[in-house]
Amino acid sequence: MRRLKQFGLMLSLIFLAACGTTRAEIAPTFEQAAEEAKQSTVNFYMWGGDDGINRYIDEYVAPRLKETYDVELNRVPMDTAEFVRQLSLDKRANREEGTIDLMWINGDNFRNAAEADLLQGDLLDKIPNAALLNEEAQSIDAGTPTNGLEVAWGNVQFVMHYDADKVKNPPTTFDELHRWTEENPGRFTYPEVTDFTGNAFVRHLLYAEYGAGAGDGEIPEDFWEKLATWSPYLWKQGATYPKSLAQLDQLYAAGDVWMTMGFNERRAEAERNDGVFPNGTRALVLEHSIASTHFLAVPFNAKNPNGALVVINELLSPEAQLAKQDATYWGDGTSLDLTKLDAADRDAFLKLDDGVTYPDPERLAERSIPDYGPAVIDAIREEWDRVAQ
Amino acid sequence: MSRSSLWLSLFVLALPFTGVAFLIHETVGFDWSELNDAAWRASLTVTLYVTIVSTVISLVIGTWLARSVYRRRSTWLASLLRWPMFVPHVAAAYLFYVLFSGGFPFYGLVEANERHHLVVILTYVWKEVPFVFLMVIGTYAQLNRGYVDMAKTLQLTPFEQFKVAEWPFLVKPLLDSFWVLVAFISFAYEVPALLGVTFPELLGVLAYERLTTGLFLNAYESYAVALIWTLFIFIGVIGSYAVTAKRRRRIERGVRR
Numbered sequence: 347m348r349r350l351k352q353f354g355l356m357l358s359l360i361f362l363a364a365c366g367t368t369r370a371e372i373a374p375t376f377e378q379a380a381e382e383a384k385q386s387t388v389n390f391y392m393w394g395g396d397d398g399i400n401r402y403i404d405e406y407v408a409p410r411l412k413e414t415y416d417v418e419l420n421r422v423p424m425d426t427a428e429f430v431r432q433l434s435l436d437k438r439a440n441r442e443e444g445t446i447d448l449m450w451i452n453g454d455n456f457r458n459a460a461e462a463d464l465l466q467g468d469l470l471d472k473i474p475n476a477a478l479l480n481e482e483a484q485s486i487d488a489g490t491p492t493n494g495l496e497v498a499w500g501n502v503q504f505v506m507h508y509d510a511d512k513v514k515n516p517p518t519t520f521d522e523l524h525r526w527t528e529e530n531p532g533r534f535t536y537p538e539v540t541d542f543t544g545n546a547f548v549r550h551l552l553y554a555e556y557g558a559g560a561g562d563g564e565i566p567e568d569f570w571e572k573l574a575t576w577s578p579y580l581w582k583q584g585a586t587y588p589k590s591l592a593q594l595d596q597l598y599a600a601g602d603v604w605m606t607m608g609f610n611e612r613r614a615e616a617e618r619n620d621g622v623f624p625n626g627t628r629a630l631v632l633e634h635s636i637a638s639t640h641f642l643a644v645p646f647n648a649k650n651p652n653g654a655l656v657v658i659n660e661l662l663s664p665e666a667q668l669a670k671q672d673a674t675y676w677g678d679g680t681s682l683d684l685t686k687l688d689a690a691d692r693d694a695f696l697k698l699d700d701g702v703t704y705p706d707p708e709r710l711a712e713r714s715i716p717d718y719g720p721a722v723i724d725a726i727r728e729e730w731d732r733v734a735q
Numbered sequence: 736m737s738r739s740s741l742w743l744s745l746f747v748l749a750l751p752f753t754g755v756a757f758l759i760h761e762t763v764g765f766d767w768s769e770l771n772d773a774a775w776r777a778s779l780t781v782t783l784y785v786t787i788v789s790t791v792i793s794l795v796i797g798t799w800l801a802r803s804v805y806r807r808r809s810t811w812l813a814s815l816l817r818w819p820m821f822v823p824h825v826a827a828a829y830l831f832y833v834l835f836s837g838g839f840p841f842y843g844l845v846e847a848n849e850r851h852h853l854v855v856i857l858t859y860v861w862k863e864v865p866f867v868f869l870m871v872i873g874t875y876a877q878l879n880r881g882y883v884d885m886a887k888t889l890q891l892t893p894f895e896q897f898k899v900a901e902w903p904f905l906v907k908p909l910l911d912s913f914w915v916l917v918a919f920i921s922f923a924y925e926v927p928a929l930l931g932v933t934f935p936e937l938l939g940v941l942a943y944e945r946l947t948t949g950l951f952l953n954a955y956e957s958y959a960v961a962l963i964w965t966l967f968i969f970i971g972v973i974g975s976y977a978v979t980a981k982r983r984r985r986i987e988r989g990v991r992r
Contacts, residue, residue, distance in 0.1 A: 427947050431954075538933050540944055586848040586932035731774050734934035 369442045372466065372651045376474055376659065379652035380415055387418040388653040392450035394423020395592055398616050402675035407657075407666060415656050422446075426455045433464045433645050444647035448654040452640040453488045453542065456496060457720045459643070465495040466644040472655055473497065475662035480683040483639040489561075489719025496641035497658055498681035500670065502610040503714055504546055504636045505705055511626035512604045519633045520554040527579040533604045535581035535588060535597070539730040543591040543608050546636055548573070548726050549718055553634055563721030565729060573733050587734065599623055605630070609638050611710055612677030614703040619673070629705035637714045639681060664691040671698055758962040765955045775960065777935035785852050785937060786921040789859035793916060794909055796860065797867025802901070804868075805875035813872065820865045824858075825925040831858045832929050847930045855930045855937075863916055870908045878904055903986045906979055914975070918968050922961070938964065 373379040388411075394400055400421065408419040429446060436444050451459065459465055470476045470484075476497060484498045485491065492498075508516055512533075517523040527534045537544030552560050555569055577584030581603050588594040591608055598606035599622050606614075606623075617623040642661065644654045660666055664687055667680040684692050699707055804813045819827070835854045836847040847854045882900035891899065927937040936944070942957040 425947065431947070582848055585850055589928065589933075731934055734932075735773070735777075 369647060370649055370651055372472065372655070374472075376472055376655065379472065379655045383650065383653040383656045384416045385418075386650050386653045387420050388447045388650055388657050389420050389422055389445060390448045390450075390657065391422045391424055391429045391446045393426055394421070395590075396676075398676045399678075402670060406669050406675060407661065410666070411657060411660055414660070417653050417656050419657060426451055430455050430459050430464070433459065433647075434462050436645075436647055437462060437464055442647050443649050444645055445649070446645045447648045447650045448657055449643055449645065450499065450640065451496060451643050452638070453717075454720045454723050456487050456492075456641065456643070457490045460490065460493070460495055464646055466646055466648065466651060468494050469497050469644065469655070469658070470494050473659045473662065475659050478662065478664070478682045478686045480681055483681050486716075487639060487641060488717040488723070489721075492641065496643040497662070498639050499642045499661060500678040501637065501639045501681045502679045503710055504550065504607070504609050504638065505611040505613075505710070506605055506607040506630040506632065507598075507614045507623070507627050507703060508605045508630050509598075509601075509624045509626045510628045511624060512601075516628075516630050517632070520551055523632065524576060527576060530604070531579045532581055532583075534579070535584075535594065535603055536607065537591050537594050538587045538589055538734075539726050541588075541590050543594075544587065545723055545726055546609065546638075546717075547607055548730065549636060549722060550632070550634065552718070552722070552726075553636075553715060558715075558718075561718050561722060563719075563725040565722070565725050570729060570732055573730075577733060584734070595623075609636075610678055611705050612671070612673055612679070612701060612703075615673040615677055615701040616675075618703055623703075627703050629703055631705045631710055631713060634713045634715045635710060636717050638717060664694075668694055668698070671695065673698075673701055677701075755962070755965060758958050758965065761958040762955060762962055765959050767959065769956055770959060774934070774936070774941060775956070778938050778941045781852065781935040782921050782938045785855055785859075785927070786917055789856045789863065789920055790913060790916040792856070792860050793863035793867050794912060797864045797912070798871050798905065798909065800864065801868050801871040801875055802897075804872060805878070816868050817865050819862055820869075822862070824862060824923065825929075827858050827862050828926040828929045831861075835930075848932055850932055850935075852927070852931060855927050858926050858930060859920055863920075866916070867909075867912045870912045871905060874904055874908045875901075903982070906986070907983050910975060910979065914968070914972050917971075921968075922964060 373382050390403070392399075392403070400423070403419070403421045408421075411417045411419050426449075429449060430451070433444065433446065470479075476484075479498055480501065483501045487496065510516070513526075513530075517526045523534075536547040539545040539548055551573065552565065552569060555572070556566070560566075580587075581597065588597060591606075594603070594606050595608075595617075597603045599617075601624065611629065614623055614627050614629070618625065618627045642658050644651050644658075648654055662682070664682065667682055668691070670676050670678050671680050680695060684695055687695070800812075800816060803809075804816070822830070831854055832847050835845060845853045845857070878901065883896065886896040886900040921937075922939040922942070923937075924939045924943055928940050928943075931937055931940060938960060942960050946954050946957040
């Protein structure tokens, strides 16, 4: 019996130790935050599925942070939905000292995190480089106002890529794309709508039919019937769809399908140069393209929020943004407003804009449309199953 | 029983109970009618189909192999047959994906990612046959040859020989294997995720998907399904052991020489 009591006491002590800590404080100014952050480690949770992105963080950003601010950056690769979920469990368990200091987030994951009150607010005034941000991109995230809970990191548009050696007359509209799939059965598919990109593709088709009007999440029955007519001509007769964009990219790289797609108009350049994508890879801009901004946020229970501010400021510096947009690593569009930069920086950005697989920037900008809100993303996710049946 | 082993067994026992308690806690107030959607219904059907077919085929082939090895006493075959056990499920799934999905040897015959889930079943059979083999070969090793000899002396047909001299002893290991395989296959992720189709998905894949799409509301569906499935397997195990208990006890007593 005494043993049992000791055991119980030990258990409750462990439990108390886990709960007793308090939230870390954010310093009032950036200078103080940088001082506090010295010799600390920042755990940066981010989707880790792209080699170029990972190398940008590990080879470019981390050494600069070490040198300038004496801050260690620890990249933790994890699916966004998963760490948002982990964070919500922290919240429910009242865990005030978490493991995540900084995270890469957008879209419905941000909406969920904001609704569940998982993020630190008032980030913008504490980060000097936030003054350079493109205000339009910063203000809204796929239909959800950002309210200073996250800071824009990059800004991209949805673009398709095709193999010009196999596709002689590329379609110019979504209707033509539909006809093209009928003439080339099995050569096109899109990821499942639980995937970020697959869902976006279906939103483009929705926009092609109904314009901005379908934004309330009520999707007409006709749309699904029409989408079902695509199925017989898709890869595997539409009996199955790639589970992720990575899987679609593999099919494209292997030549099984002749088109791929994704957010970020520059994403195919490095793949083509490395010989992963076919040499004939070119961009395909149809009649409209959703613009998407992705963001950085600090969780409510970050252990090192000051370090996180330092990292965000560094990631928003014109040099880091320029290196990010260069095809060497990532090719991700900048979230900064070029008119706010000085002339030399601005020129450096403009010079980057030529790549074999890049679309014409003016045409792309002209066809840019804002994203539907999360209601449409959810509705597509719930109702698309009937197309896959 | 020493005190440390008592603590250890209590700890091991506590884990599944904590799991079930967590699931019950999470599903309090859950609207169970939400599970009545097409995706879950189709998933249940296809899961039962894949699980039962893979399990039964594995049991039959595994037993048959164990029997041949026992009769021929070929130890090299016995050790060879264990090899697939060392391949992780995800590697096996990828192997079969490569074999069956593009132009390579079996193209056109059976293909990965199709509605009948034939490649999923094939992968499971390849992986689970050695497991069944191991479970059954132990029984054969202990089998009293006297029964077989007597059956032969009585000039029974080969099938009747098997029925009276071997089958009664196989009930226990086959029942064990059956529930291990059913519990494992019905809620596994990696094999059907790689080799299955978008619709219908197996329970494990659909549950994981609903759990991780970031829609917190749907997570409760996964918990509810996991809870129902746990209870289903639990009741199945208890029920099937209860029904066969009397027979098994009689045989176990008889087998002791």
